[in-house]
Amino acid sequence: MYAQLVKTAGTGVKTREEMSDEERNFQDRVDRDEKIEPKDWMPDDYRATLIRQIGQHAHSEIVGQLPEGNWITRAPTLERKAILLAKVQDEAGHGLYLYGAAETLGVTRDELTEELLSGRMKYSSIFNYPTLNWADIGAVGWLVDGAAIMNQVPLQRTSYGPYSRAMIRICKEESFHQRQGYDIMMKMAAGNDAQRRMAQDALNRFWYPSLMMFGPSDKDSVHSAQSLAWKIKIDTNDELRQRFVDQTVPQAKYLGLTIPDEHLKWNEDRGAHDFSEPDWTEFFNVIKGKGPCNVERMEARVKAWEDGAWVRDGLMAHARKKTAARTAAE
Amino acid sequence: MAGKTNDDALFQFLLRMGDNSLILGHRVSEWCGLSPVLEEDIALANTALDLIGQTQFWLGLAGEVEGKGRTADDLAFLRDAWDFRNVLMVELPNGDFGQTMMRQFLYDAWSQVMVGRLIKSGDKRIADIAEKASKEVAYHVERSADTVVGLGDGSEESHARMQAAIDYLWPYVGEMFDGDEVDAAMVAAGIAPDPASLREEYDALVNKVLSEATLKVPTDVFHHKGGRTGYMHTEHLGHLLTSMQWLQRAYPGATW
Numbered sequence: 001m002y003a004q005l006v007k008t009a010g011t012g013v014k015t016r017e018e019m020s021d022e023e024r025n026f027q028d029r030v031d032r033d034e035k036i037e038p039k040d041w042m043p044d045d046y047r048a049t050l051i052r053q054i055g056q057h058a059h060s061e062i063v064g065q066l067p068e069g070n071w072i073t074r075a076p077t078l079e080r081k082a083i084l085l086a087k088v089q090d091e092a093g094h095g096l097y098l099y100g101a102a103e104t105l106g107v108t109r110d111e112l113t114e115e116l117l118s119g120r121m122k123y124s125s126i127f128n129y130p131t132l133n134w135a136d137i138g139a140v141g142w143l144v145d146g147a148a149i150m151n152q153v154p155l156q157r158t159s160y161g162p163y164s165r166a167m168i169r170i171c172k173e174e175s176f177h178q179r180q181g182y183d184i185m186m187k188m189a190a191g192n193d194a195q196r197r198m199a200q201d202a203l204n205r206f207w208y209p210s211l212m213m214f215g216p217s218d219k220d221s222v223h224s225a226q227s228l229a230w231k232i233k234i235d236t237n238d239e240l241r242q243r244f245v246d247q248t249v250p251q252a253k254y255l256g257l258t259i260p261d262e263h264l265k266w267n268e269d270r271g272a273h274d275f276s277e278p279d280w281t282e283f284f285n286v287i288k289g290k291g292p293c294n295v296e297r298m299e300a301r302v303k304a305w306e307d308g309a310w311v312r313d314g315l316m317a318h319a320r321k322k323t324a325a326r327t328a329a330e
Numbered sequence: 331m332a333g334k335t336n337d338d339a340l341f342q343f344l345l346r347m348g349d350n351s352l353i354l355g356h357r358v359s360e361w362c363g364l365s366p367v368l369e370e371d372i373a374l375a376n377t378a379l380d381l382i383g384q385t386q387f388w389l390g391l392a393g394e395v396e397g398k399g400r401t402a403d404d405l406a407f408l409r410d411a412w413d414f415r416n417v418l419m420v421e422l423p424n425g426d427f428g429q430t431m432m433r434q435f436l437y438d439a440w441s442q443v444m445v446g447r448l449i450k451s452g453d454k455r456i457a458d459i460a461e462k463a464s465k466e467v468a469y470h471v472e473r474s475a476d477t478v479v480g481l482g483d484g485s486e487e488s489h490a491r492m493q494a495a496i497d498y499l500w501p502y503v504g505e506m507f508d509g510d511e512v513d514a515a516m517v518a519a520g521i522a523p524d525p526a527s528l529r530e531e532y533d534a535l536v537n538k539v540l541s542e543a544t545l546k547v548p549t550d551v552f553h554h555k556g557g558r559t560g561y562m563h564t565e566h567l568g569h570l571l572t573s574m575q576w577l578q579r580a581y582p583g584a585t586w
């Protein structure tokens with residue numbers, strides 16, 4: 001998921017008795033699956049948590065352009081180049097929808113951008129891993145977009161109207177992303193020795209980071225319980241991770257690739273796969289800025305923002321001149 | 331029925347068209363994720379996508395005309411620099427965003443005039459490609475002209491940067507209007523216009539936009555050449571091809 005480790009504001013789920021009338025009324029609307037709209041009353045903590053979650057999701061779409069952008073100039077055919085460009089362009093569009101949804105909560109895109117660039121807001125840990133061979137572009141579509149879909153499909157039913165509608169638009173495009181990724185993997189897996197080696201290498205490196213996308217186990221977390229009650233989180237991290245593993249195992253088998261987990265096996269009793277946990281120490285390191293590409297990703301975003309300052313200022317100055325000229329003419 | 335010589339000329343002409351869009355599309359795609367605002371990331375990706383789409387048509391037809399079984403991909407990924415026929419301007423590095431957008435406008439303006447003429451080409455295959463490209467090109471030129479005006483007539487800094495961009499790029503504009511025996515053969519066959527005949531319409535458009543942008547059009551008529559004939563490219567093309575062609579070169583014959 002693109003929003004992982006979102007700290008839920010507040011002190012945990014209140015009982016009905018502890019709630020104010022407004023809060024009770026709000027919770028009832030959420031329980032009835034009514035959408036909360038920007039002008040409606042909402043608890044401050046709900047608003048704050050949503051800003052964090054949607055902001056983190058938006059930042060992930062933006063930073064997520066970089067690992068794939070790394071291969072646009074090296075795409076092996078014109079068609080692959082076009083597909084990858086279209087995909088990365090979609091991700092920028094997703095960022096735009098999501099910043100738009102966040103703005104309805106009273107925060108501007110520029111404010112959120114400042115938070116990202118100063119390191120106060122995070123983006124998904126997955127984008128701090130490098131793309132090293134062409135099969136990585138396949139693996140990103142297959143696994144990373146696959147995991148994102150796993151998270152975002154339920155979020156179409158989230159309680160906040162603008163977020164839910166952004167998710168519906170985004171999900172329509174995400175399935176194309178996953179398909180193009182899997183299609184690259186199929187070509188690679190059916191290709192020559194070097195290509196098969198690239199495919200396996202990509203799976204080896206992206207498997208555990210993909211599992212980390214859902215965030216650590218949240219079964220004991222009060223914060224998570226509050227987000228579930230507000231329906232800004234629909235499933236627990238573990239439920240989503242399990243669903244992702246169960247979906248991906250047969251796909252890997254079909255490709256003839258080996259998932260790098262010797263403990264992975266079908267559990268008849270649970271009707272699900274048993275699998276190894278990712279290394280959570282590594283995960284927390286990546287979150288703290290110590291992933292393989294954190295420094296490069298932030299540098300790239302900061303540079304783009306700073307180098308672009310004169311462009312934004314210039315266009316603003318032009319717009320002001322136009323307005324002034326129009327006013328003078330009236 | 332076109333003879334052998336004409337097909338050679340036609341092949342060269344199609345390479346010129348296809349290589350322009352291929353190389354410029356590649357340059358524009360280098361901006362992915364790095365532009366000044368999100369809307370520009372989307373717009374630049376869109377421009378690059380259109381250019382790559384046009385490349386597939388032009389180089390696809392070039393391969394067909396050549397008749398040696400080469401596909402658009404073969405032509406894009408397996409030729410060396412001396413066989414490329416794009417004008418020098420499109421292979422120049424991006425520079426800052428202003429330089430990229432100025433180049434885009436200078437190219438889009440040419441492309442619009444050119445495509446407008448090619449719609450009436452005596453070769454239906456070319457007229458069809460031009461027809462398909464014309465809507466995209468009209469949109470590109472509208473957008474790049476807007477940006478040139480916005481930044482030229484913007485802040486002091488943006489104005490200075492845009493003036494520097496046109497001063498730097500101007501010596502590369504003239505090559506788009508050079509003609510040679512390939513062009514003469516195209517004119518004779520009723521396939522494509524004489525490049526020089528596009529200049530008047532082009533200058534009118536460029537002068538209008540640049541004056542709105544409060545920018546001075548350089549008056550020096552000198553221009554670099556060597557791209558569209560393949561005689562002498564810039565040093566930049568080889569580096570561009572090095573990354574673009576790497577996978578195809580490193581793993582010959584693989585399917586991607």
Ligand SMILES: [Fe+2]
Nearest residue numbers: 061090091094
């Ligand atoms: Fe996305």
Ligand SMILES: [Fe+2]
Nearest residue numbers: 064091145148
């Ligand atoms: Fe994504």
Ligand SMILES: [Fe+2]
Nearest residue numbers: 091145174177
């Ligand atoms: Fe995606």
